[in-house]
Amino acid sequence: MIIALTTIAFPSCKTEVKNQAIDRADMDLKANPAADFDQYANGGWKVNNPLPADKSRFGTFDKLRDTAEKQLQALFSKITSEKQEPGSLGQKIADMYNLGMDTVTIEKQGAEPLKPYLAEVAALKTMPEVQNYIATYHAAGNGPLFGFYGSSDDKNSNWVIAQLSQGGLGLSDRDYYTNEDPHSANIREEYVKHITKMFTLIGNDEALAASKATNVMALETRLAKASLTRLEQRDPVKTYNKKDLKGLIELAPNFDWNLFFNKVSLPNQNEINVGMPEFFKEVSKMMADVPVDDWKIYLEWNLINASAPYLSSAFVNQNFHFYGKVMSGQEKIRDRWKRVQGTVSNALSEAIGQLYVAEYFPPEAKVRMVKLVENLRIALGQRIDQLAWMSDETKKKAHEKLATINVKIGYPDKWRDYSGLEIKKDTYLDNVFRSWKFEAAYNYGKINKPVNRSEWFMPPQMVNAYYNPSMNEIVFPAAILQPPFFYLNSDDAVNYGAIGVVIGHEITHGFDDQGRKYDKEGNLNDWWTEDDSKRFEERTKILAKQYDQFVVLDTVHADGNLTLGENIADLGGLNIAYQAYQLASKETEPIDGFTPDQRFYLAYAHLWASNVRDKEILRLTKEDVHSLGRFRVLGPLRNLPAFYKAFNIKEGDYMYLPENERAVIW
Numbered sequence: 001m002i003i004a005l006t007t008i009a010f011p012s013c014k015t016e017v018k019n020q021a022i023d024r025a026d027m028d029l030k031a032n033p034a035a036d037f038d039q040y041a042n043g044g045w046k047v048n049n050p051l052p053a054d055k056s057r058f059g060t061f062d063k064l065r066d067t068a069e070k071q072l073q074a075l076f077s078k079i080t081s082e083k084q085e086p087g088s089l090g091q092k093i094a095d096m097y098n099l100g101m102d103t104v105t106i107e108k109q110g111a112e113p114l115k116p117y118l119a120e121v122a123a124l125k126t127m128p129e130v131q132n133y134i135a136t137y138h139a140a141g142n143g144p145l146f147g148f149y150g151s152s153d154d155k156n157s158n159w160v161i162a163q164l165s166q167g168g169l170g171l172s173d174r175d176y177y178t179n180e181d182p183h184s185a186n187i188r189e190e191y192v193k194h195i196t197k198m199f200t201l202i203g204n205d206e207a208l209a210a211s212k213a214t215n216v217m218a219l220e221t222r223l224a225k226a227s228l229t230r231l232e233q234r235d236p237v238k239t240y241n242k243k244d245l246k247g248l249i250e251l252a253p254n255f256d257w258n259l260f261f262n263k264v265s266l267p268n269q270n271e272i273n274v275g276m277p278e279f280f281k282e283v284s285k286m287m288a289d290v291p292v293d294d295w296k297i298y299l300e301w302n303l304i305n306a307s308a309p310y311l312s313s314a315f316v317n318q319n320f321h322f323y324g325k326v327m328s329g330q331e332k333i334r335d336r337w338k339r340v341q342g343t344v345s346n347a348l349s350e351a352i353g354q355l356y357v358a359e360y361f362p363p364e365a366k367v368r369m370v371k372l373v374e375n376l377r378i379a380l381g382q383r384i385d386q387l388a389w390m391s392d393e394t395k396k397k398a399h400e401k402l403a404t405i406n407v408k409i410g411y412p413d414k415w416r417d418y419s420g421l422e423i424k425k426d427t428y429l430d431n432v433f434r435s436w437k438f439e440a441a442y443n444y445g446k447i448n449k450p451v452n453r454s455e456w457f458m459p460p461q462m463v464n465a466y467y468n469p470s471m472n473e474i475v476f477p478a479a480i481l482q483p484p485f486f487y488l489n490s491d492d493a494v495n496y497g498a499i500g501v502v503i504g505h506e507i508t509h510g511f512d513d514q515g516r517k518y519d520k521e522g523n524l525n526d527w528w529t530e531d532d533s534k535r536f537e538e539r540t541k542i543l544a545k546q547y548d549q550f551v552v553l554d555t556v557h558a559d560g561n562l563t564l565g566e567n568i569a570d571l572g573g574l575n576i577a578y579q580a581y582q583l584a585s586k587e588t589e590p591i592d593g594f595t596p597d598q599r600f601y602l603a604y605a606h607l608w609a610s611n612v613r614d615k616e617i618l619r620l621t622k623e624d625v626h627s628l629g630r631f632r633v634l635g636p637l638r639n640l641p642a643f644y645k646a647f648n649i650k651e652g653d654y655m656y657l658p659e660n661e662r663a664v665i666w
């Protein structure tokens with residue numbers, strides 16, 4: 001598990017450093033900061049950056065992504081126009097990209113590239129064959145029905161074990177299958193239509209396609225009902241259920257686990273964490289009572305659904321219609337070159353990251369970041385000492401954990417080896433499948449070995465950051481270290497308000513409602529006294545309640561419990577960064593009419609400027625552990641006396657909360 005700064009993670013590139021980090025054109029100076037600080041800080045930005053037709057959300061992150069795509073495009077066009085040695089990274093990038101861009105061939109091929117794979121499903125006759133197929137496709141990195149991967153043991157953070165998790169759904173949340181509200185019911189109806197349409201595209205007649213869709217829906221609904229909700233999955237104690245092979249077979253006896261582990265080249269695997277035991281009990285029952293023919297339809301659907309983006313336009317457009325338009329309200333599909341570039345960037349992420357860093361990452365950025373991170377660490381240490389609600393005993397442990405947090409900045413010391421990934425000049429789809437298989441083999445290859453502490457879980461070209469509780473580390477890819485997050489040559493106020501808060505946010509994840517359950521070694525191990533835990537939870541309840549009250553659309557409210565960890569991190573990040581700023585900076589003079597403190601909060605608010613489509617608001621509220629941009633501004637700031645002071649917020653203002661309603665955590 002890693003905890004990212006934002007769910008939608010985008011590659012990015014270096015942009016021009018503006019002299020003026022706070023731009024009045026981004027603001028709505030007629031708005032009252034005490035009534036709606038998001039409108040005041042970001043009102044101009046929202047007007048000047050309307051939603052493009054091919055986006056369901058457009059915010060500061062997304063704007064960086066656009067720049068990035070163009071910068072990566074420059075790298076790609078250089079690689080694809082030069083002669084490349086066979087077997088070289090350049091050849092792999094160029095061949096995969098060129099096949100993806102060759103729409104004449106792809107249109108001519110239609111469903112052809114998928115046919116050999118569908119024939120494998122058609123040939124299945126017995127349940128053992130169905131299970132053999134499922135295991136084989138897990139080895140191929142395109143495993144249906146459930147999730148399988150290697151990651152560290154939550155109670156032995158130095159060791160990688162096998163992990164089984166719930167999965168197998170075509171809709172992005174189990175609640176869409178079970179909720180009674182009209183929005184969920186509509187999504188179900190549209191999903192069945194979508195599956196039907198897809199089956200007709202492989203040559204089934206309308207009636208057969210419709211009956212297959214009903215079948216898929218019934219099977220997935222059973223899986224959904226046995227799945228944990230997103231909120232339940234946030235409890236790492238609940239999802240830790242380590243078993244040996246015998247224990248797994250006892251839990252889910254009707255699936256051939258010996259065969260499965262043989263297929264993924266881990267025979268006799270004896271350390272397996274079963275994230276959701278009830279789900280695997282249901283899978284086992286289904287192995288006994290769902291007929292072979294129903295499984296074949298489900299497996300066929302999984303293949304079509306996974307392949308659609310890499311086939312002809314009939315598949316691509318129908319896939320977009322459902323997952324883009326219906327689910328997110330997106331009006332137009334993204335340009336083809338962007339989609340293909342994204343696919344190649346996923347397949348060869350660190351190879352492209354290496355080129356990206358050489359071109360766009362200045363080494364001075366790393367030096368300034370190291371200093372910022374250490375100042376933030378000092379500030380949180382001071383704040384821990386000042387906490388009135390925490391005992392000395394727990395404080396001592398918190399200090400130990402803080403001191404142990406490892407920091408990674410920019411890019412990995414050692415790059416991944418892609419020599420085993422073969423890219424051939426056959427079809428785009430075959431190459432995508434090869435890259436998935438390569439990725440799966442890489443991941444499974446870590447199981448039953450010590451954790452590789454130098455590994456990165458995001459490539460350098462991604463605009464994002466993360467905290468990894470099992471390694472107790474914070475990681476900042478190169479691409480986030482640029483405006484409007486990081487200014488190499490601007491005043492301290494904007495740097496502490498932007499990247500400083502991002503650093504503080506990631507550090508706070510080590511102490512949020514999930515992260516606090518891990519100790520300094522990254523083990524799931526309760527280091528808190530009972531009373532301190534209780535007091536922590538009381539404080540976080542106040543914060544959850546605040547967010548529950550936010551109305552995201554019509555009568556729909558934000559989910560304060562689902563987003564709790566991120567909201568704790570935003571609030572903590574602001575507190576820590578502000579304290580670090582006070583310690584480190586001697587700035588006192590206003591710039592362009594704004595005091596240093598005002599610039600600090602304006603720089604923070606600017607990170608979350610965004611416009612979002614209604615359907616996307618509903619989807620994100622259901623699925624995203626992060627609050628919507630607007631509430632990442634309003635939510636934490638309403639708890640901060642220093643913010644009140646900076647903008648003269650008074651009792652009775654919307655941005656003001658009475659002292660007993662404020663959350664004070666870190």
Ligand SMILES: [Zn+2]
Pocket residue numbers: 003004005006505509566569
């Ligand atoms: Zn976060």
